[in-house]
Amino acid sequence: MKNHQIIPGQTSKTFFYQWDPAASVSCGLTGQKHRSPSVKVNDHWEVNYPETEICALKGSTVEISCSYRYPTRIENHETRVEHTFWFREEHNDVLLDLKNDWKYSSRVRYEGSEKNCTLIISNLTETDSAEYKFRFITNHRRGKFTGSPGVKLSVSDPQLQIHVRKSISHPDNLKWIELTCQTSCQLSDPPSYIWFKNGEKCS
Template sequence: MALRTAGSVLVVFLWSVAVVLSQNGWSVTYTTQSICTLKGSTVEMSCSYTYPRGYTVTTTLWFSEMHDVENYVSLLDDPDYKGRVTYRSDKMNGHTLTITDLRESDSATYKFRFIANQTRGKYFGSPGVTLSVTDLQVKVTTTWWSTTLTCSTTCTLTDNPTYIWYRNSTIVQEDSFPSYTIYLQTDDSFYCAVKGINSPAVLVLGQDGWSVTYTTQSICTLKGSSVEMSCSYTYPRGYIITTTFWFITNNAEGNPVSLE
């Protein structure tokens, strides 16, 4: 079942706590120190910088790793970010880094560096911006009268996102609160997404305390590569799980057959 959330991309804009570190007229001011956002979204990190009179800045760049004392690799030249990074500057010495199609491997600390046209005219600002990229998970809490589904992430999402819950293909809740409660037993399918993210929602299938939560519903990858699919499951008290396996549904017999 294909579902689309409102909008196509979530861009995280932050204008909060500024960090200023200066040395003899050199400084970098970061708009924020930490960002938590979702896999597949777009993020912007901003800073401004100053330098002494008489200098002219010739190079500006963002980096996530320092390879050696004098060799900082710009994200524009890093193959891991190819086609996903843009820089934007303004006349007031402001500079913005944009990364699209975020991956969990993009979680890192990013710093801004600029180079001037004179000897010793090189500076980068610390501590930088710490980016955490997470994926949606669903936690299931069951009591004898209700089941609560909660959209969960490994860090607290920045910018107070709106969580969308679907019952089958119908939106049943849009709220900044990440949980949705069901008071009657049902065989319906439930999907959780964050508004503005054009990515697969999390699927939960529930029946009498039984549920399976898949981390994602669709994956596109290359022939010959490796892939990981993950899920979590719940079951009623009193049962003991003796067997778990994955299967495909397009086998010739039409019956579940373990992939092992």
């Protein structure tokens, strides 16, 4: 079965077909309803995200990175990447490049060297919470690939809390309390903190 369509004339355990990076393939037993999960035979087409879930704070900047690879040659022709972009959702089967999305165009930029890709979004808002995917297009007519599933970004307020970890008795009878400032969002890059005592900033 290819793209949910039964492949005519294929009844053996082994199946050979012309490679198609967009096709998903599954198998089943004749006369039975059950079939295997679908797989994509990407032939070294791949997008890898080091982090698949990222939490960030409102107003901050986030970096979403990935790496990708593809066959060096297809049908005896050298493969060249002609276009790369990030997107978050489809509009009538059209993938909208974030740089062309008015909600992002002034806040996003792409960085990275060959086969490395980084999406940077600044001035984050809660509406930026979404799944982001990277796509690249080559000079081959079927050489298009999207890294799916992508990276889920959650944007929220800090929601800070102070955790009293332990008390320490000092030899001079002074009591020291160790306090830890915690956020509900596990940030990729450790932030710096400011402490206040009786409303005054601690030096």
